[in-house]
Amino acid sequence: AQTVTQSQPEMSVQEAETVTLSCTYDTSESDYYLFWYKQPPSRQMILVIRQEAYKQQNATENRFSVNFQKAAKSFSLKISDSQLGDAAMYFCAYLYSGGGADGLTFGKGTHLIIQP
Amino acid sequence: NAGVTQTPKFQVLKTGQSMTLQCAQDMNHEYMSWYRQDPGMGLRLIHYSVGAGITDQGEVPNGYNVSRSTTEDFPLRLLSAAPSQTSVYFCASTTGWASNEKLFFGSGTQLSVL
Numbered sequence: 001a002q003t004v005t006q007s008q009p010e011m012s013v014q015e016a017e018t019v020t021l022s023c024t025y026d027t028s029e030s031d032y033y034l035f036w037y038k039q040p041p042s043r044q045m046i047l048v049i050r051q052e053a054y055k056q057q058n059a060t061e062n063r064f065s066v067n068f069q070k071a072a073k074s075f076s077l078k079i080s081d082s083q084l085g086d087a088a089m090y091f092c093a094y095l096y097s098g099g100g101a102d103g104l105t106f107g108k109g110t111h112l113i114i115q116p
Numbered sequence: 117n118a119g120v121t122q123t124p125k126f127q128v129l130k131t132g133q134s135m136t137l138q139c140a141q142d143m144n145h146e147y148m149s150w151y152r153q154d155p156g157m158g159l160r161l162i163h164y165s166v167g168a169g170i171t172d173q174g175e176v177p178n179g180y181n182v183s184r185s186t187t188e189d190f191p192l193r194l195l196s197a198a199p200s201q202t203s204v205y206f207c208a209s210t211t212g213w214a215s216n217e218k219l220f221f222g223s224g225t226q227l228s229v230l
Contacts, residue, residue: 004158045159045206045221091158103149103174104219106158 002027004094006107013082014115020067021077021110023092033095034068034075035104040088048090051075053097079112087114118142122207122222129197129229137192137225139207145220147210148190152176152203153224159206165190197229 003026013019025034036048051059051068058066063080079086089111093104123138141148149164151174161174165184179201181193190209194201207222 009156043204043224043226045208045219047218050218093158103151103161103164104159106160108156108158 002094002105004092004105004107006092006110008110010111012113012115015082017082018080019082021090023075023107025073025094029096031097033097035093036077037091038088082114084114087112120207120209120220120222122225124225127227131197131229133197134195137205139190140188141209145209145211149208150192151206154203199229202229203227
């Protein structure tokens, strides 16, 4: 079974600086999707960014980008120019693209604190 | 467009009571699912459905029942609540996993079992 590991329970960064959240995963599949979700105190799950494993180019969404290393099974999230509104729990998630019905496998999350 | 609607938002039960968590989506999504989120944990899949009349178990199905009589609704039933079922429950739906598709989440139900 696939597993997702987020080794940083909590991270802290100064406003306007850059922070990188780590995620590693274990799978025997070659085709899959990876996601980063943000969960603010409102509890809402918000998709931040998505990466298809077959794409070599790293996904980017405005201030958010990923470093996808398929051979190392690593999928880190970089947040540039951190803002107070970025404070939240961040979850890394894996989805096997061959089925999808099994749902997403989530990591345990990283609590991101933004220092003003 | 309401998206995914979960009710109630909060619920307190006594051990042994039964209840149904409601989930409805108005996006004509075939795939619907239920997750639970425990402190210090990511979300874990309870049950899912790929269409009306079709349901299957996820990672943590024990103690929960589901049915899918319509495309729009996917209720989650707790037949005899236990303290171990204290958690936040999320319903989610999607059309599929093709490029740019995503999972739409409801706002969650916080359940406490005393």
